[in-house]
Amino acid sequence: MSDDEFGYDFETDDEELLIQLASNAQSTDAVALIAAASTAEKTVAGLKASQEVKAFHERVYPHDALALGPGNKGKAPDVFARGAEQKRAFSSASSAHDPVAYPDLTSALQAIGSVQLPPPTELSDDGEAESEADLSPLQRFRAFPKRPLTVTDLTAGAWCELQYWYTLTQLPGGRRTRTPAMKQGSKVHKKLEDEVHTTVKIEIVQKEDGFALRLWNLVQGLRTLRDTGLTRELEVWGFVDGNLVSGVIDDISYDNPNPDFENELSNQELQPGEGQSMISDYFPPPSSTNKSKGSHRKIFLADVKTRGTLSPISPAIIRPAKIQLLLYHRFLSVMAAGQLDFFKIFRRYGLDADVRFSDTFMSQIGELHDEIFFDSPTSSAEEFREMPTTASQGGEIQDDSRTALESDSAPGTPDLLKYGTLRELLPLVKHEISLTFPRGAESLGHILCVKYVYREDGRELNAHDFPVSPQTLDAYLAGDMSWWRGDRKPKGVAIEEAFKCSTCEFAAGCSWRMGMDQERVKRTQERVNKAKKAVETRF
Template sequence: MPDSDSEFGYDFSVEEEELLAQFASDHPTAPRQPPPPRDSKLAAIDSVPGRSEHNVVSGDVTAEPRHLPALGLEDAKPAHSVDRTPATVADMPDLPPAPSAIPHAKDVWYPDLRGALSVLEADSRHTDKPGRDTLDDRSPLQRFRSYPRKPLSVSDLNAGAWCELQYWYTLTRLPGGRRTRTAAMRQGTKVHQKLEDEVHTTVKIDLTSKEDGFGLRLWNLVQGLRTLREMGLTRELEVWGMIDNNLVNGIIDGVSYENPNPEFEEELSSQESQGKYHQASLTDYFPPTQPEQAQHPGPKIYLTDVKTRGSLAPVSKAQLRPAKIQLLLYHRFLSGMAAGRLDFLKVLRRYGLDPDEPFSDTFIAQIGSLHDEIFFDAPSSSEPDPATADSTPESSASATEPDLLKYRTLRELLPLVQEELAATFPHGEKSLGHMLRVQYVHRSDGREIDQHDFPVSSQALDLYLSKYMAWWRGERKASGVDIEEAFKCQTCEFVSDCSWRQGMDDERLRKAQQRVQAMRRD
C-alpha cells in the first residue's frame, strides 16, 4: 500500500487539493453519478443475504459469505438486491454503529432474526427447563423408548435406584439423553475392556444393514455361550427380557460356573429350608421324589457385575442399591432365555428388523471365516443326478451348485441361538444359581477393593419395578432423593437448578422459621 492516510492510496499535491475543494463548493448539490451497469449474474450473487460488495479483510483472513437461516427473513431486504427502492429511516432497523476499521461498513447488512428467534422460543417451550412446565404430556416411555427409538435398557431401569429426577434431567436436557462422559467413566470403560480381552478376541466385522448388525449380536451371544461352556467364564453377554410388555436389553459383565461364595449360598439354602426368604407354592405341599441337586445335576451358573471406583471407602447401601437391581434384572432375563420363554421374533419386530432379509455377502464372508458351520458340507460326489441328466444346461448348472449357506437370514440363525441356550442351560432356569455378586475394582489398576454377595429375590425386584415403572408410564412425576441420601447431589451436574433440591431447601427453611416463631411465642 502507498504511504498515505488516504483510504484509496491517492497522493494529491496542495494545489490539487485546493482545486478539488473549490469545485466541491461551486457545486454543493451536484447529483451523484449513477453506478456503472452491473452484470446480472453478479447482482444475483450479491443478493444473497449477508454478502457485501467488499469482502471484510482482517489480516490474511477473508470472511466468507455465511448461509443465514431462512426463518424470519421473509420481509428482510439484502443490501445489494435487484430492488433499488431507497429505504427510509422508518423502514430501517436500529443497528449498532459500524466499526470504523471495516472498509465500506455502510454496506454491512444485519438480517432481521426476530422471526427465527420467535420460532426458537416456541420450540424451547417443549423442552424441560427449570421452573417451566413442559407442553409434552407424553409419558417418558412414549417420548424416549418407543419405536423407532431404542427399547428400554437395564441402565434405564436401575437409574431410578439412584435418583429418578437426575435421570429425568438426563433424558430431557442432555444430547441424546445420555450422561456426560467424564474422565472417571472413560477410565472405567478401559477396565471393562481389559477384562473382556482376557476372555474374548475382538474381530472387526463390516456391517451394511440393520439385519447385519443384529446378526452380529446374535453371533456374539452364540460365541459367549460357547466360551462359557469351554472356559467356565464369559464376559459381556447380551440378554433381552420383557417388563410390562416392553422389551429391555442389557449386557452382563460376567457369567461363570464358579460359585463366588459357597458358604453363603449354603447358608441361604438352610434359611430357605427353615421357612425364611421363602414363599409357599403348590409344589411345596407335595414331597419331591428326589433332592433338587439330584434332579438337576451339574454346576450352577452365577452372575457378577463389575463396578469401578476411585475411592477405597466402604460402599454404602445407597451406592449398592442400583447394582443389586441391575443384577436382579440380568438374572431374570437370562432365566427367561434359558427356559425358552423369550420370543426372539418379538425382539426382531421391536427393533424393526426383517427376519427374512438376507445378510450382506461381506457379512456372511467375514462370519464364515470365523465359524465354519455357517456352510453346509459340500457333496462328496460330483456325479450328476440321473433325474436331471436330460435337463437344460442352465438347470444342470444350478443343480451342481447347491446352496451351501445355513444361516443367511435372522430367521435361519434363531434356531442356532436356541440350541446354544439349551446346551448351556440344560435344566432351564434351574441351571442358574441363586446368589449374585457385585465386585468393586479400582479404576486406576483394576485391583479388587470390595465385593458384596446377595440372594436372588423376585419379590424385591417386583416391588421396585411396580413403583419405578409407574414413572416410566407417566402415572407420576420423577422423585428426588431422600434427605439421608443428599450426598448424591455433590456429583450431580443438575444440582444448581434441581427443582427437588430447591423444594427441600424451601421446606427446611419453612420449618426453621416455624421453630423460631414458636420459640418467640414461648
C-alpha cells in the same frame, strides 16, 4: 446498442401491454393488480439485467426515460430488484409532471404474505414443545424407531430419577457426559473382557447384519462359558410391562461366589409370616424330569463396578447394582427356559427375519465360523476359496466363493449357507442356550455378586453377595415404570442420600434440591416461631 445484441424480439402486442401497464393510474383493486403484475412478469421473463431493461425502455420512450422521482430522470428501473428497490418501483409517481405512475401493491403483497406457514408449536414454560411435554418418558425417548429400554435406563432410578430425567432432556443424545473416571472404568472393563474374548471387527451393511452379529456374540459367549467356565459381556434381552429391555452381563461363571452363604440359606427353615418370604422363593424345588437333562453345575452372575476411592460402600451405592443383577437374572432365566420370543424382539427393532444377510457380513462371519455352511464336501470356507472362477452371464470373471454366499445363488450353484437369515440363525441360538442351561432356569444359581475393583489398577476392593429376590425386583419395577409411563413426575434423592448431589452436574439448577432447601428453611422457621411463642407464654 441494438436489440439484436440481446437476442430479444418483442411483438407489438407485448410492447403495447407494457406501455399500458406503465400508464395505468394507481388501482384500488388488489386482485386486478396482482393479475396485471403476473402478466407483466411473464412478458419480461427474458430480461436478465438492468442494462437490458434500460435498452428496452429507451426504445419504447425515445424522448423521455421512466421517471421515478426527482433526480432520477434518465434512469431506468431494475425490474428484478428486491426489497426496498422493488417497493419504490411499484410506488406511485412522486410528481404530477411524471408521465408514468406505478400502482402501489403494498396491501396486496401484505395480504399474500399473511398466508404463510402455520405458526410454530406453542412452547411450555420450560421451553419444550407442548406435544412433547404431553408424552411420557417412555413414548418420548424409548418408542420406535428410537432404541428400546436398557437395563441402565431402569436402574438409573435406583440412584436418582431426576438426574436421569435431566440427562435425557438436557444432554446431547440423552447420554451422560463421559468423565475421566468413566473413561478409566471403561478401560478396566475392556481389559477384563480381553482376558476372555478376542475382538474382531466385522463390517455391518444392513440392520439385520447388526443384530445377527449380536446373536453370534451370544453363541460365542455361551460356548466360551462351557469351554472355560467363564464368559464376560454377554448380552441378554427381556420384557418389562411389554417393553423390550436389553442389557450386557459383566461376568458369568460356574464359580459360586459364596458357597457358605448359599448353604446357609438352603438350610434355613423359615416359617411364612406377614411380610416374610419363604426360602422356596429363592430356591425353586428342582424337577426330577430336568435332573436327567445333563450337568448339575450352576451358573452364577456377577457385576463389576469400579471405584476411585477406598472409602466404605454404603447401601445407597449398592442398590442400583442389586437391581441391575436382579434384572439380568430374570432375563437370563427366561432365555434359559426357552421362553423368550425372539420374533417379538425382531419386530421391536424393525427387523425382517427373512432378509438375507449381506455378502460382506457372511464372508467375514464365515472366516470365524465355518458352520455357516451346510455340511457337504465343499462346505468349508477354505474349500470355497479354492474353487475356480467362472464367467458370469455378463461376461465378467467372478469368484464362486462370493456367489455361494449370495442369497439368490446363480443357476446351477447350490446355496450352501446354513444361517443366512435371522430366522435360520435362531435354531442355532436356541440350541446353544439349551446346551448351556440343560435344566432351564434351574441351571442358574440364586446368589448374585457385586464386585468392586480399584479404578487405578483393577484390584478387587470388595464383594457383596445377596440372594435373588423376585419380590424386591417387582416392587422396584412397579415404582420405576410408573415414572416411565408418565403416571408421576421424577423424584430426587432422599435427604439421607444428598451426598449423591456432590457429583451431579445438574445440582446447581436442580428443582428437587431447591425444593428440599426451601422445605428445610420452612421447618426451621416453624421451630423458631414455635420456640418464640413458648417463651412469650411463660412470661
